[in-house]
Amino acid sequence: xxxxxxxxxxxxxxxxxxxxxxxxxxxxxxxxxxxxxxxxxxxxxxxxxxxxxxxxxxxxxxxxxxxxxxxxxxxxxxxxxxxxxxxxxxxxxxxxxxxxxxxxxxxxxxxxxxxxxxxxxxxxxxxxxxxxxxxxxxxxxxxxxxxxxxxxxxxxxxxxxxxxxxxxxxxxxxxxxxxxxxxxxxxxxxxxxxxxxxxxxxxxxxxxxxxxxxxxxxxxxxxxxxxxxxxxxxxxxxxxxxxxxxxxxxxxxxxxx
Amino acid sequence: xxxxxxxxxxxxxxxxxxxxxxxxxxxxxxxxxxxxxxxxxxxxxxxxxxxxxxxxxxxxxxxxxxxxxxxxxxxxxxxxxxxxxxxxxxxxxxxxxxxxxxxxxxxxxxxxxxxxxxxxxxxxxxxxxxxxxxxxxxxxxxxxxxxxxxxxxxxxxxxxxxxxxxxxxxxxxxxxxxxxxxxxxxxxxxxxxxxxxxxxxxxxxxxxxxxxxxxxxxxxxxxxxxxxxxxxxxxxxxxxxxxxxxxxxxxxxxxxx
Numbered sequence: 036x037x038x039x040x041x042x043x044x045x046x047x048x049x050x051x052x053x054x055x056x057x058x059x060x061x062x063x064x065x066x067x068x069x070x071x072x073x074x075x076x077x078x079x080x081x082x083x084x085x086x087x088x089x090x091x092x093x094x095x096x097x098x099x100x101x102x103x104x105x106x107x108x109x110x111x112x113x114x115x116x117x118x119x120x121x122x123x124x125x126x127x128x129x130x131x132x133x134x135x136x137x138x139x140x141x142x143x144x145x146x147x148x149x150x151x152x153x154x155x156x157x158x159x160x161x162x163x164x165x166x167x168x169x170x171x172x173x174x175x176x177x178x179x180x181x182x183x184x185x186x187x188x189x190x191x192x193x194x195x196x197x198x199x200x201x202x203x204x205x206x207x208x209x210x211x212x213x214x215x216x217x218x219x220x221x222x223x224x225x226x227x228x229x230x231x232x233x234x235x236x237x238x239x240x241x242x243x244x245x246x247x248x249x250x251x252x253x254x255x256x257x258x259x260x261x262x263x264x265x266x267x268x269x270x271x272x273x274x275x276x277x278x279x280x281x282x283x284x285x286x287x288x289x290x291x292x
Numbered sequence: 293x294x295x296x297x298x299x300x301x302x303x304x305x306x307x308x309x310x311x312x313x314x315x316x317x318x319x320x321x322x323x324x325x326x327x328x329x330x331x332x333x334x335x336x337x338x339x340x341x342x343x344x345x346x347x348x349x350x351x352x353x354x355x356x357x358x359x360x361x362x363x364x365x366x367x368x369x370x371x372x373x374x375x376x377x378x379x380x381x382x383x384x385x386x387x388x389x390x391x392x393x394x395x396x397x398x399x400x401x402x403x404x405x406x407x408x409x410x411x412x413x414x415x416x417x418x419x420x421x422x423x424x425x426x427x428x429x430x431x432x433x434x435x436x437x438x439x440x441x442x443x444x445x446x447x448x449x450x451x452x453x454x455x456x457x458x459x460x461x462x463x464x465x466x467x468x469x470x471x472x473x474x475x476x477x478x479x480x481x482x483x484x485x486x487x488x489x490x491x492x493x494x495x496x497x498x499x500x501x502x503x504x505x506x507x508x509x510x511x512x513x514x515x516x517x518x519x520x521x522x523x524x525x526x527x528x529x530x531x532x533x534x535x536x537x538x539x540x541x542x543x544x545x546x547x548x549x
Contacts, residue, residue, distance in 0.1 A: 113513075113515065130387075133518075134518075134521050134524075137515055137516075137518060137521050138515075138517075138521070171518070172516045172517065172518075173514070173515055173516045174515060210532070210537050211532050211537060212537065213538070216473075256535070256536055256539075257539070258370065258395075258396060258431060259428065259429045259430045260394050260395075261390075261394060261428070264394050264395070264524070267521070267524050268395065268524065268528035268531075268532075269528075271524070271525035271529055272528055274525075275468050275469040275472075275512075275525075275532075275533075276469045276532075278513070279513055279514055280468060280469065280511065281469065282467070
């Protein structure tokens with residue numbers, strides 16, 4: 036059985052004791068029915084992964100005795116890849132947060148474009164979905180959730196040197212594999228994938244994107260993809276061609292069996 | 293506004309009239325509030341795409357007058373790529389059917405592996421999800437739903453010449469981009485991507501897969517992907533490197549605006 040992995044905010048070090056949140060305590064005691072002495076893995080995005088065991092468990096609380104580090108903290112956990120996306124409705128945005136985490140995104144940045152139908156983004160909910168996915172997929176980091184803002188605002192303060200691939204539904208992009216293959220060996224200061232809302236980008240937005248010196252329009256083929264499909268597909272292609280999918284697979288946890 | 297696309301089973305030809313299903317009629321009249329004369333696009337997977345207009349509309353029925361062909365039927369609509377997958381629970385299997393359709397899969401084949409937790413597959417439901425996605429993404433075909441069977445059985449009658457890429461979570465696969473790039477220019481008689489259940493393939497299954505002369509294990513990187521994420525990611529990589537994402541994008545329908 037796979038050992039349960041939990042994200043905590045506390046520092047982690049040998050011989051320490053860590054208190055879990057009420058919902059984590061509930062999950063361990065009522066869903067998994069763990070008992071005193073049962074093993075768990077903890078990570079906080081800073082100190083690597085640690086094996087610990089349940090020390091004491093009560094109604095709404097649980098303390099874990101931290102034993103030994105099982106993996107050191109990597110500098111980056113999936114490459115310096117951001118997903119910048121026009122938010123979509125509830126189930127699909129949850130889904131984007133979870134999948135982007137599995138696919139190794141370092142940050143998630145909701146941006147409001149002209150055709151974005153969603154007015155407000157629940158950043159806490161994005162964060163919770165990202166944490167859950169990070170726990171399950173074996174990551175040692177949780178993607179940072181960047182403050183939602185307008186697409187225009189995001190482009191105006193776009194970080195120097197961060198390459199931006201935007202999924203252009205209007206037909207202006209080059210095939211994504213060609214763009215990624217051509218970029219192998221290039222020294223970019225990070226990357227970002229930008230996907231639009233269900234209605235696509237507005238003409239003025241495409242113009243603003245094209246004017247950014249560091250941006251490249253890419254095509255995801257002749258079919259019209261849903262916004263969530265486009266985000267997942269573009270991240271997967273990036274990891275496959277430029278990211279850590281190129282490396283030999285190193286198992287980060289035991290498969291369930 | 294994007295013109296509504298509907299999949300029908302009738303033959304389509306100029307000057308014909310086509311009756312829609314009760315649920316399609318309901319959708320047009322109650323959800324979209326279309327009226328007599330409003331345009332729709334129809335396709336059946338054989339005769340290309342046709343523009344028609346609503347001829348008459350009643351409670352649970354609608355007839356469409358077929359006017360002119362808007363697109364010819366392509367030989368294949370996304371390449372000869374199958375998704376062979378261990379079924380997962382409800383929302384995720386719906387999701388796999390929809391996303392695989394958007395990503396151009398020609399067929400979906402549910403196979404039961406040793407660790408597959410789902411005992412029965414609702415093929416009608418898979419088909420319905422595939423139709424809905426085909427309507428939305430602009431495809432002129434609906435993926436064929438192959439009869440569910442055991443993974444062993446599927447491998448025993450594996451079609452001659454169809455290359456099988458299986459996502460090997462145990463760490464035995466080469467990076468997917470390398471495998472796909474090496475296969476460019478190769479004349480395969482079709483392709484298939486195989487993804488396992490949440491628990492991964494059993495040892496004996498991996499051995500049987502490795503013994504198939506036409507199979508190649510691939511890796512989707514160091515993180516543990518959910519079964520649905522793996523399916524979508526592998527299909528996207530295939531389309532990007534070997535499929536029709538390499539071609540210049542030809543818009544198949546107007547974007548909503």
